[in-house]
Amino acid sequence: MSMTTILDTCLIAPPPGQAAELSVPLTSSDIIWLHFHPIRRLLFYEYPFSKPYFLETLVSKLKHSLSLTLKHYLPVSGNLIYPSNTEKMPVIRYVPGDSVSFTIAESSNDFNNLIGNHARDANMLYDFVPQIPPVKDEGEYKIVPVIALQVTLFPGHGICIGFANLHCLGDASSIVGFILAWASISKSGCENELLREKGEFLPIFDRSAFSTSELAVDSMYWKLMGEGPLISSTFPLPTNKVRATFIFDQANIKWLKDLVLAKKPDLVQVSSFVVTTSFVWSCLVRSGDATGEEVDGNVLEYFAFAVDARARRNPPLPANYFGNCLGYGMAKIKHEELVRDEGFVIAAEAVAEDINNRVNNKDELSKRSENLLSDLQKFIGIRVLGVSGSPKFDLYDADFGWGRARKLEVVSIDGEKYSMSLCKSRDSDGGLEVGLSLPKERMEAFTSIFVNGLIH
Structure with a gap:
């Protein structure tokens, strides 16, 4: 009721x-x-x-x-x-x-x-x-x-x-x-x-x-x-999922960066975004194994994220252009590599290299933008974790006259098999906030792996 x-x-x-x-x-x-x-x-x-x-x-x-x-x-x-x-x-x-x-x-x-x-x-x-x-x-x-x-x-x-x-x-x-x-x-x-x-x-x-x-x-x-039917504006309920939020404070992020750079000292682009999303990605894949999911070790795991392409176009579009102007980043790793103890570092290396070699390369990103439709069709049926939102857009700053927002929830991640929301942390300066929507057993396994992974 x-x-x-x-x-x-x-x-x-x-x-x-x-x-x-x-x-x-x-x-x-x-x-x-x-x-x-x-x-x-x-x-x-x-x-x-x-x-x-x-x-x-x-x-x-x-x-x-x-x-x-x-x-x-x-x-x-x-x-x-x-x-x-x-x-x-x-x-x-x-x-x-x-x-x-x-x-x-x-x-x-x-x-x-x-x-x-x-x-x-x-x-x-x-x-x-x-x-x-x-x-x-x-x-x-x-x-x-x-x-x-x-x-x-x-x-x-x-x-x-x-x-x-x-x-x-x-x-x-x-x-x-x-x-x-x-x-x-x-x-x-x-x-x-x-x-x-x-x-x-x-x-x-x-x-x-x-x-x-x-x-x-x-x-x-x-x-x-144009031939396809318009999507329904509602998700079927019940979702059979639970939602939880995970906070990375500055200390967590620094520790993860240090962990990556200790193993990969020459790696560039080891940003807060890279270590946060890579850690979530590795924990999520490992949580599948922990709940009895059987996956061939050679199966590829993908991590995909949108990139604001306004400034990367030639000529660039103004920052206040209203519409969609997205490229994307993509990292892929064999399942067996991602679930190893060093899976997080392997993930961080893959994401950082994709950003450095392709996302930050205007020509490469332009090719990806042009091929986005065919690429999206290739994603159907593969094992992919996506990202909704970005630390660049701070919705906690939306003050209607009653102060900053207390909580942001990106409900639409329920509609994806695996998707995470990402934004600036409200209460941790320099920190990030991740939202996940998963079946209850999977969320319990993820939480345990996540918490243990940040103990140092």
Whole structure:
């Protein structure tokens, strides 16, 4: 039985008087995500709101600030126009009257349990995830909302703001920029502060930087992708998973770096990202063996991570380009090597070398970006750990006027067989925070290996 009640669902539009219409073409970097599940994030805030204050003051403030934010992010309040004929290209289109679904809810769930780091039932979080409104079929094309928002009150404890967006709308850099802009306007009460502080960082939707040859690739990708069904906006429940958060403080990270450099003194690019993700990767694979999973030692284990390619393009795109602009990194190791005692060091070497030789090589990364669709298809059925999020984007900084967020949960990692969320640690300066969603037995094994691996 749900302990959460929907109080209202309304539609929030930009202020009147905006552009008559704005259509943003989808590039190949957007099109490849058309059939990917929505990205879902939850931000919890600890603040003892009462229900009357929440309903009479806070909700109206959030609505007003959201409307002002959408003025600068018109396509976010628009829809994906998905043609039934692949001769026509998909676009994200805003027309006056378009709006964002905004749900208001109240929950009697245990707030402190929800914001904990310990393993807990992943199903609990779905009460706070907004539902993207249903697709409208207009015959020649489908109209698909691109984002939905929900704010849930835990009386006397805090609130949760939930975000769900289609990946084709934009990558983490774009969506986090939108969230931080909304927080800034909500905190200050007007858009002047946003314009003063972040005016030069307001989103750019212009696609004119893309060359004719790239536009041809866009069309090719659409012909390949356009035949597929649109992905369902919900995950099947129950997930049969538990979620937990693991913190790497500065001391942990330094110790892991020293461990790698002691064995591989000439290795470059031994960053916090490299040692953190490599340690999680090796612990996760070993946890499979610990729970009785039988894997041929010669089977390849993959680790894949997205890379913001804006600055790596020729010419580069501005940092505030709104959309998807991703390359990727990829490391692979035989299973038998990764589960050895030195598996972590082997993993760190593979990830560091991929970053140094390919990710940081503009030509190599460009090739990967161009081949992303065919490469993604190769990933189907292989053993791969992916990453959602990046330490570069600090969602804990999203202060709506009640201080920094208390907990971030990337709910969409439930939709992957193995995926980790990664962000800056809220409470450990210079530290990192990893979220995992795994079957209970696998999580217990991972936790034991993780804790023992950091004892020194």
